[in-house]
Amino acid sequence: MASIDDRDPELPWERCPSPDCRGAVRGVYGSCLGHLDGPELDKELARFSSEGRLDARGVRIDNRLLERILAAAPRNANGSSRPWRPDFTGATFGDGAHFK
16 A cells, blocks of 8 residues: 555645644644644634634544534634635545534
């Protein structure tokens, strides 16, 4: 079986160091959104909630992560959705990720 590096040698972003991951590294964290945990993921989702931008390029998004992303999506004071700009370029959705 070919590794991610063998299949996509020219991805235009710095890759997560986790084995067989092609997710884009998130700033100072050194790993992709899918491999952030605890307070690091909380900080990234809080930033997304306030700024409306999310970098999930190349990330494997399971149902747990998708639910966290959707829960953090920017909202107005009345709870209605505000515009947001996620970048899911090359992302994959699996492990029960459901869209309603």
